């Protein structure tokens with residue numbers, strides 16, 4: 001298996017960093033190949049714009065999707081975007097590792113999606129959901145929180161975690177055809193005792209070892225969509 005981890009945390013000593021290191025250890029230990037994009041360490045620029053391209057279809061007016069379609073035809077993506085697109089197509093397994101920030105993924109990771117998910121390459125022209133470019137591959141969000149699990153229940157103070165993660169699971173992973181594994185959530189590691197953090201990492205190890213046998217989330221089939 002070829003595993004691609006997009007890691008979004010600025011601190012190498014963080015719990016998120018420990019989770020990514022664990023994932024690398026588990027998958028490499030199982031004989032798999034692993035590539036990590038450590039976005040902060042790479043100095044990833046999350047701001048999308050004309051700099052995504054080495055040449056322009058329309059230098060007068062910038063429309064990202066027009067330029068993306070042009071870049072597909074002319075091999076015209078900037079080297080940073082091109083490198084990430086290649087990793088995405090290379091992998092069979094994708095993990096987004098991130099802390100929940102303001103009920104969402106950190107801006108640096110959202111900006112990775114904004115720039116790397118290129119029209120007519122990663123999606124577009126009928127390539128979406130069941131017909132997506134990533135069909136047959138699996139993806140998972142691995143998330144840490146500040147709040148406890150009780151806060152993120154359906155009727156909890158902060159609302160249902162599955163709803164908060166829908167933009168990642170359904171909007172980013174499923175949209176391009178990934179089979180989406182249930183998210184792994186490490187609840188409130190900073191407010192937990194050392195032994196509880198160790199238990200979270202042990203549970204994460206088990207989830208990773210079960211990667212190929214985990215039942216993906218069920219989504220409506222594309223065939224049922226009647227606009």
Ligand code: FAD
Nearest residue numbers: 014015016018099100101102103144145146147189190197
């Ligand atoms: P860290 O604080 O880095 O780590 C927690 C503890 O684990 C530390 O003591 C660390 O030393 C220890 N640790 C590291 N590695 C190991 C290891 N291998 N074994 C054992 N212990 C280890 N929370 C919410 O719930 N909802 C929000 O909407 C939200 N918004 C936020 C917005 C911002 C901008 C910020 C900064 C925080 C927000 N938070 C929110 C809180 C945030 O989600 C948590 O602080 C974060 O998820 C905790 O993960 P971490 O990796 O940063 O933990």
